[in-house]
Amino acid sequence: MTTQDIRLGADIGGTFTDVALDMRGQIFSTKVLTNYTAPEQAILDGIQIVSKQAGIGFEDLDIIIHGTTLATNALIERRGAKTALVTTEGFRDVIEMRTENRFEQYDLNLTLPAPLIPRQDRFPVGGRMDAHGNELQPLDEERLNALADDIREGGFGAVAIGFIHSYQNAAHEERAREILAAKLPGMPISISAEVSPQMREFERFNTVCANAYVRPQMEDYLIRLQARLKEQGAKCPVFMIHSGGGLISVETAIEFPVRLIESGPAGGAIFAADVAARFGLEKVVSYDMGGTTAKICLIEDFTPQTARSFEVARTYRFSKGSGMPISIPVIEMIEIGAGGGSIAWVDSMGRIQTGPESAGSEPGPACYGNGGLRPAITDADVVLGKIDPNNFAGGAIQLSKEAAMDAIAGEVGAKLSLSPLEAAFGIAEVVDENMANAARVHAVENGKNISDNVMIAFGGAAPLHAARLCEKLGIDRCLIPPGAGVGSAIGFLKAPFGYEALASRLIRLSGFDPDAVNAMLSDLCETAESFVRTGSDGEIRREITGFMRYQGQGWEIPVAIPDRRLTADDIDLIRDRFRENYARFFGRAIDGLDGLEIEIVTWSVKASDLRPRPDQNDLTTRGTIVAPQIHRPVFDPQSDALCDSAIISRGDLTPGQCIQGPAVIVERETSTVVTSSFDALLQHDGTILLIRKEA
Template identity: 35%
Template sequence: MKKYRVAVDVGGTFTDVFVFDDQTKNMYVTKTSSVPASPEKGILEGLEKAGIRGKDILIFSHGTTVGTNALIERKLPKTALVTTKGFRDVIEIRRGTKLNLWDAYDDVAPPYIRRRDRFELKERVDYSGRIIEKVDEKEARELARKLKRRGVEAVAICFINAYMNNENELTVKKIFEEELEGVYICTSSETLPEIFEHERMSTTVVNAVLGPIVSNYIKKLENEMRSREYEGDILVIHSGGGVMTSETVPKYAARLASSGIAAGAIASRYIANLCGYKNAIGLDMGGTSTDISLMYDGNLRITKDWYIEYGYPIRFPSIEILTIGAGGGSIAWIDKGGSLRNGPRSAGADPGPACYGKGGENCTNTDANLILGRLSENLLNGQMKLDKQKAIQSIQRIASVYNYTIEEAANAILKVANANMCDALRLISVRRGYDPREFALVAFGGAGPLHGAYLAKEMEIPVVIVPPHPGVAAAMGCLLVDVQHDITKTYLADCSNVSVTDLEEEFRKMEQEANQLLEEEGIEPDNRQFIRFIEMRYAGQWRSLAITASRPLQSIEEELEKFHREHEREFAFSNREQKVEIFGLRVSAIGMVPKPSIPVFKSTGQLKDALKETRPVYFEETNGYVETPIYFRPDIPVDSLIEGPAIIEQLDSTVVIPPGFHAKIDQYKNILIYTR
């Protein structure tokens, strides 16, 4: 019988495999090295290392950095852009903004498609969707033959106002499909039928450049899994927090641009809900960066303003994740003004922190934690040896500049790292109108549990939750998602005279389209769910705010009241006398997938059985070293109470409970750390 639910998180350095046995309710984790050139190899090696056969797998779901890495490294197929005459340079003009407003020399990265590969056709549709000039089919066919001679592998078609009427786009697409066999072709009206030509064109271009890459990757993985007797769907997590099957992944390739990052946010939401918290901040701290997400009232924040490289937005709905350059490998350095800094530059996996003994000379957060005794010299249950002497050598320069002891310098480095992360936590909470004191902090990733308690203390967050397998929590998140598609439409109307009947008809059409997608995914009708959103804004504003809408729609007044309340919470302002406009509609189509049933554990044994040793650990609170108990997490019984200071070690992470904190182990084997 098929009994394993397998989730895989394909990272740039490691591929994490999380296995849940449906029969015994046991969970297994394993890690293997990623193979960037052939990501599917890392997955297959991970399955072999875990001893899992394809025919025994019930569900296979994974997150991948294939799309993200391709965009960052610019290893993209030859792609052409075809647009309306006169609009060839929209993708290069962008919005005329830059990431660093005050740096005159800070240039935005060049477009994904060079100017020589951007082409124009005579055609025109006005703002209302009326065709002013039909596309010349002969001209389009000549262009197709030209693209064939050039050897293009993908084509993005983006005509002005095609979101209102896509007849010209579909005409060109049909001609290209006839002339360009085997070439990936996508249109803006099928990819993102929304207003704003730059955002629509940018999303379509990203979809086109990733289309062949993602299609080839999925095809290879599917063939390999079939050869290993796996018969189910290959599920891939996408930016919106759902999964797609291999059937629909090529159509919406751009949604995989933040695939791996989204899994961690989903795991954070699930763990917080399991512990009884509806408000939570997820802190996924790895070796190079920290990803921060926020859940309010059980829902993750969603944004449509995101990108991999600044200037080239991807407008698909995505879980809002704030990423900063703070990780275990982040390098400590001194700037020209003499201030101590931390990150964003990282030592990476090779050579890595100085204590790895691979030639790294810069002091990192990992070195600082090792020097202070918070990390053991034997990681991964003794599989990896750390060199404390090399860590001490790496920090000598920083200590001498400030006339610090080695321990004071290491502590200062970690305080700077924590301050950077607290700034990011404030950005996603306080600056969004949320009070951190009403949230739990879910700390995971290899380094998250080392820093979580200190961040919570600074932010006045009352509790820190550390999941049973923090180092592979993102992989676990891949098992906790449903199939999801988001259908969007630009719909401009004044709320004072909009017809509820017309709105309901628009939603019905969108749900029909969404239903078809779920049908293609093989989702049974009883497992389908539709959530409606209306994007609204005050008249004269540019930015809109999405609010959930009732199904069926009852009255526009009810939706208006929701908008005013949400606007007050988000921006500390609302005006019920101000005219409100509808800007767009969205339907999230969810195909519910069976989830693993996390087991409840009973208390067996005593805490003293988990005590490995004691060792001196430096804490600023105690003005020096204090003999600290070191516990082995798998042996800690449920319901145990642990007083800080204490260190808890496990295969994939280390948990620090500072002085003045206490922790308990809940029935799911989560560690809950509280301030007094």
């Protein structure tokens, strides 16, 4: 294992690729436009820039940590491999029938998302396990041998295998893979018992299909990235950050690329959690806005909320059930198509809309001058004065305010009889309200009051919108940390080596068998820790969770299980913890029903290496007011007009100095807009605190 004195994080986003280099505590960072044709090129260009800043070469790097949206985009845009699904006879249409949940019950023209794999590419095979893992019908091996010929002749690039109840007994899936692999050498084959060993066949089948669908593309990309890094002289290992926020090897990522789907946003949540820990903030909402999307995540006790599943590519905004379910451990957040590159347009009812379509990096917003003709949120920010066209990305990218005004006037202003400035304000208000609504929905779904939180804003566009978002949400304090423009990439540098192993084993507390449970947990611990050991030989921390419910309920809640050898005496402890958690989620536990069983459905073991605790800082709320000499007109929502606003470089501020809003604090990767409702105070570690003015 390396000393890891020089760590590099690289995050490929839909518009920008962020690179951050940590050289013994000193951070160097940059943003470069994402290269869609060769995504690795943007990483190499970014490494070249930060290495030059630090005075080192590729060969000096000790570790590279990478996160990417490539798997996500392949699923959203349906650009994966032609994939065959081999499934149990009678279950061919599970991924098309879904759960029969009508997520928009009053829409008479409701259209369900198309399945990832069309019906003609789904192949049923005889063989059956029961819900306890006992074989009811032997696997039809003759059919599998014939099927291998069909798959080869059909031009398929990957195979997904999903059999009913394989989470209980994977023997049939493993044998099917063995038969197909013998006749299809080199064909990537994914089995659901390894990709997502959880009950509920729709989610499990869909997850293994998604894994197989993106696997050839991700394998090609990751092998190409490693080769090109070696060509540049890099000798260090490359690790990937997965959706749950831990680091895994490239080899694991190639086998389970579905675990990378939320890798970039996971880095951002880790970044925000680290900031929260530094300042001792127990209730935080992280706000990450980049070029393509915005993400909101609740963080309590310095830990991001997690879940066992999430949805990709929702067809109805905010509507749970309208997307593609992915059943893997993930940092829980809500994500909407509201980034700097999101396109603004006017719908048939004369309302301004933003996203989810994005201008991306090619051609980008109209102000980039690369051929984009439709207005994006960045164009609105330029017209409103939030962004200086001559100092975008530290002056590396020259923007055209005229092009931004023309695009907004043509696509929005002319249709609504608004001036370019009025139309730009309308665009900004719509996107800010969309984000505020997403934050409210996410908080309410988790039983939280969003105004009780401190906001931590990062990403290239978030500091431009954070103060206005706080106004809408009733949040009084917001932190913009150093390096906020590349927050996800910095978060990669702080991520532990970690992995979460899952198994669905339905066990009622009345029939709790400590020996059987201990044996199962021992296997899960061994699996999780083996992934951690690929990159770390330090001390490992484990968290064991049981997902529990009352018998007959359709969903479960997480309950902490003691990390030790369990005995029959622990049954009462587990029952009490379940009742406490149930009351916290739903107001009270269920009492008075004779024979109402409590059962554990799924077991989780999360292993990670221990990371050093961040240095502690006190939050300073009072400072010395300074009056910058430079001003420019910036639109202020409270005044509903352009206001003379102070302009100052973040690097020119010293800790304890306070800038009264309205103002803009500029830096290379982003700018922090301080509306007239807020003042900005620089903390001892360089973090900007936006604090609401006293009435």
